[in-house]
Amino acid sequence: MKTLTSKLKAIDFRPTGLVEKLSEAMTEAILEGIFKEGDQLTELDLQKQFSISRSPIRESFRVLEKRGLVEVIPRKGTFVKRISPRDIEEHFPVRSVLEGLAAKQAYANMSPAPLEAMERALARMKTAAENEDTKNYWKQHILFHEIFIDACGNQLLINLLKTLRMQIMWYRLSYQYYKEDFKSSYRTHEKIMGLFKSKNTDPDRLEAIVRTHIEEAVGKFLGYLDEQEKLKASTK
Template sequence: MDDSPSPTRSAVLSQTVAEELKRLIYSGEFQPGERLNEAALAIRMGTSRGPIREAMKVLAGLGLVTPVPNKGVFVRQLSVREMIEVYELRALVFGYAAERACEHFSPEAGARFERLLAGMDEACEASDGTRYYELNLAYHELILDLCGNRRARQAYDDYVKELHLFRRRYFNVRSNMRKSNVEHRKIYEAIASGSAAKARAAAERHVLDGRSRLLATLEEPLAG
């Protein structure tokens, strides 16, 4: 009898490993620039190297790790200068998305916004940065969905992938979570009222203010 895992089981295992590696990267246990040892990870997670390799591919697709030929896989490094540039582009796309979202707002969307905002408030009270980060992503995704522009959504997703490592660290600060969610509500209220100009301005300001708060948490100087 063949005891090798079925394709479905292998896919589930690889995804489980990928989620655990994401958690370890976001928590800071694996630092930017650190090499991920495939053999050590297989032992740690009680699996063969196959699921580890597949999980690495998933993480590479998310922009969290960088495969280097003949050297291995490393946790992604992004310079502060690169981060600033990505934030500027992200602000433009998110502002556009919020503006367009006004055209497709519905009571159902409003209920989803309220649930996400309430969940983020609860995460703030619990100082649960991981939960807040997940809900924050869902909030932004809702606006991109309402926008209805697939190319804008893809561009935004690409920018978010590049910023994951910086932004997860930012949401470990409780005051940042609170300020962020106040801004979330302002964007939502502008979209719900159909004020496209206000929605765009609030969304762009939210991203740029988030960038400023993030910079305050980083020790790396801007020069260079």
């Protein structure tokens, strides 16, 4: 487990709202890969790093647990959650139905602002695809989805998806450079954009297309995972 010296200094640790600040700091640390999967987050270590007592640390663990980033095992400790191929397989179908629903609900109460934001994101996806800028393509891709999710207006749905997407995002840390089939991906999003813009789109069709788009991602993701594993094995 690496230290968090850089983050530590950036944060004001006057003793109020320690749990909030600490939760944010640790969330970032996990998302950025400073805390690696399987790592035990020992209270004493964090206590030393942040010079705070264990009470807020323990509470922060529960907050991170809610976000699905760590696993609190009573009388054993708190560990950064590992993601197995099985988790991936379980994740995508769930997320696909939820994002499908979000798309449908977003279409139902769509307003100009998010629509324009999506178009801008889509334009940047196009540019990134042409330049084969994988990292940026991903960033815009994520943004595109986030916009219509936020626009769906269903707070429960928004929160669920935020959590789910964050969980997988963290694993994507290294994933941001994986080679997406830009052309195919872009065409799909172009089609989705078209459906959002049109006045007489069948909401169920929009939902189905978004859902399928995400369901199909599971294969690519698992393939990538496999590749990484082999890479790891060969360098040993």
